[in-house]
Amino acid sequence: MPYIKNIEHEKVVNLAGEVEYMPGQVISKTLAQNDAVSVTLFAFEKGEEIGTHDSKGDAxxxxxxxxxxxxxxxxxxxxxxxxxxxxxxxxxxxxxxAERFKMLLTVVFPLNE
Incomplete structure (x- = not known):
């Protein structure tokens, strides 16, 4: 079982091309998720947002x-x-x-908490 999913292995890829913009939406694609780390691609259409929140890990x-x-x-x-x-x-x-954009989010979580 691969630790990194939803993306081709052993191939050079354009990360921005791995998620598409969709009108009125925030699109996400999880690449890795476990107790230590989370790696997710996002595409935000203009005007979309994720409201104020916090995380137990550094993002x-x-x-x-x-x-x-x-x-x-x-x-x-x-x-x-x-x-x-x-x-x-x-x-x-x-x-x-404020305008549409794509990002890679990496969150590193504390262990043993």
Missing amino acids: MVTVLDGVGEFTVGGIKHVCKAGEALVMPATIPHAVYA
């Missing part, structure tokens, strides 16, 4: 296409394709698509 977003807006602890950050942002564990954060 790192890497924007693959477009521009995403991330509010972390009340401070807004704008990330463009090729840029990344770490949202620390337990700090409230939200995601907003």
Whole structure:
């Protein structure tokens, strides 16, 4: 059983091409999920969002296409394709698509908690 799923192995892929934009939706595709880590691709259509929440793990977003807006602890950050942002564990954060964008989300969870 592979640890990384829903993506071809031993082949170079364009991550942004692995999720498609859909009108009025946030599309996600899980690549890995266990007690230690979560890796998920997202495509946000313009105007879509994930409301304020927090996580038990550190969350790192890497924007693959477009521009995403991330509010972390009340401070807004704008990330463009090729840029990344770490949202620390337990700090409230939200995601907003002022324009459509795609991102890779990697969350690393604490062990033994």
